[in-house]
Amino acid sequence: MSIVMSNYSDVIIVGLGPTGATLANLLGTFGLSVTVIEAIDETFPLPRATHFDGEIMRVLQSIGLAEEALPFTHVNPGMTFVNLNREVILSWPRPDTVGPHNWHPSYRFHQPALEAVLRKGLDRFAHVNLRTGCELLSVVQSEDGVQAQFIARGKTTPEVVNGQYLIGCDGGRSPVRGLLDVPLEDLGSHEKWLVVDLIMNREVEGLTDGTVQFCDPQRPTTYMRCVGQRRRWEFMVMPGDDIEALTSPEGVWGLLSPWLVPADAQIERAVTYMFHGVIAHPWRRSRVMLAGDAAHQMPPFLGQGLCAGLRDAANLAWKLDWVIKGRASADLLDTYEQERSAHVRATIEHAIEVGGIIQTIDPEQARERDAKLGQGPRKMSSLVPRLGAGLHRAEDVSAGFIFAQPILESGVPLDEFVGSNFAVIGDRQLLDAVSPGTRMLWDINGVVRLPDEAQQCLDELNAGAVIIRPDRYILAVANSVEALEHVSTYLPGGNENEHARRT
Incomplete structure (x- = not known):
């Protein structure tokens, strides 16, 4: 079989979702050459992730795309947890002013629009080559580099690209992770939920601008105000549910009936997801690394899944830059998993803990939960984990945490x-x-x-x-x-x- 040899790139990225596209923009900003291999031609048109925080807006700022992304966001005023009787048992208010990052602490966003901004951002870099509609076939490493073989859809001749490093940003089912034979550690929380995305036809009284967790043991439910006229409801799939009936238009409108009638909105999609927490180990095998959902997945109760992937990209990008340009040894790349794995594990565990509050379906346990939460503080705050041991001084209690973004005396952030x-x-x-x-x-x-x-x-x-x-x-x-x-x-x-x- 003949093989077409493609040009060399410093870094090969597999996957052009938010993590891969952010990493490609960061590396492009640093002047590194990049080839991105992506299986689909266009961005996925339906909403998936819906939340990011002020730190992620700083990452977008660092690649010059924060202002472009801003129109596709909605400042999130926070989250309220209510019980079966619609009594508030816990609240998580988010301020409506900018926080330490010089951005708002919490945003809702529309993922297809964000991905379009990230892809368009790559047009700025002649040294970033996008190969969409291409399937990864193999990855071969040597002491000097890594080689990826792939094939374009509709073609019969594979192509090869050589690089210094390859990063698998190719999602939860990651072909790169499979080729590396990297196992996933199961952290628990395997629950199926129905996710319903709607486009409202009109404003409906009683729907807040924030997020509500209905901690109802009969059917835990989430409502969230998204961008523009978009709204999302998530319903836990209960024992004995008929999935086909539940996901039918009649089933969906039956679930939505406490809030809406069919004339109020259009169903954009209704699909079931398994919410779970897993983490890969290792994230690096020599010149190949994993990032985003390829390296970890978490329940959505903190809205940190996409945030974790973009934090991976921000942590890894500058280290690749320093190593490839000879400013640091390749050992610097070992700190990537050391730092990020500990950080994301803490986030997953906290998401599972919050999910336990929401997903309580035993009535007696729900009463005990309500009584316990009623005895103490009824407000929660954002978890800010420390990086794992790596390139920071462990003796300093503030090292390993992100620094704020003050406005300098010159007026420049x-x-x-x-x-x-x-x-x-x-x-x-x-x-x-x-x-x-x-x-x-x-x-x-x-x-x-x-x-x-x-x-x-x-x-x-x-x-x-x-x-x-x-x-x-x-x-x-x-x-x-x-x-x-x-x-x-x-x-x-x-x-x-x-x-x-x-x-």
Whole structure:
């Protein structure tokens, strides 16, 4: 069989969903050459994920697409949990003002529109090659690189592309994960739900702008206000349900009858999903890595599934850039799974915990739940997990968390000023007092210096100075010249012995 040889790319991405498209935009921004292999020609036209947070808007900002995505969002005022009697048992309010990321803490979005923005963003890069309508056939690794063989739909001759690294962003059924023979760890929560997406014909009284979890043991139900005239209901599939009858138009309108009549809206789709929590291990086999749903999947009760994938992309992109350009050793890529797997595991476990509140179907257990929640605080807040051990200083309690995005004295947001670089922010006297060797280390690593900026953020961290990474996560903090010089060795281009010790 003859094979057509394609051009070399620094990185091969399999999958052009939100994670793959975001990763391709990040790598394109860094100037790396990319080939994306995607099985379908067009974006999937129906809504799937519906929520992202302020950190994800920062990722979109970093690739210059936040403003393009904004018209396809709705600021989410939060979530309310009500019991069988429609009494509030728990609330999760989200402020209507921008938060520490300089974006709102919670957004509803329309996934097909977001994917269109991300795909169009790739048109900016002549060095990013999209191969849609192509099926991955094989992946072969060597000491020098990785080779992917694929075939275009309707063709009989396979093609080959060579690269430094290949990233599987190809969804929950990931062919890349299958080719690597990577197992999934089952974290539990296997429940089937019916997801109903609607386009409203008119405004209906009583439907809030936020999200409501109806924690009704007779049938747990979720309502959410989405973008524009879109609304979504999710209904837990109960024991004994006839799926065919449940998903028929008559069955769907029967479920919707407490809120709507057929004249109120058009059913865009009604489909059942299995909500579960799984995580792959390992995420990396030499030059091939997994990201997004290929690496992990979670129940939707926190709205963090897509967020986790885009966090993967933001964590991995700058590390690939540094390794491919020779600024750091390939060992830096080991920190990707170390950091992200721990973070996403904590998120999945919390989503399962919240799902347990919603999915209680035993009436007595539901009464116990309501009584327990009624005894304590009735508000919940966002989980902010720390990165797992990796490229940050474990001794610093704030290291491994994302830094805020303050507006600098110049009026420019922090991320706009720093770009894709490391940065050191702190007291001018502290920054000026470091040794020539440390200043040289900062220069080697392209560290942007921001003296006398973000004082409120530093005060909240009880820090005189902070070093942040290109993905805005905190590398380390310091309160003395000696400490700042020491933590600077944690930079990827720092002291090799120190790097080896901490990893």
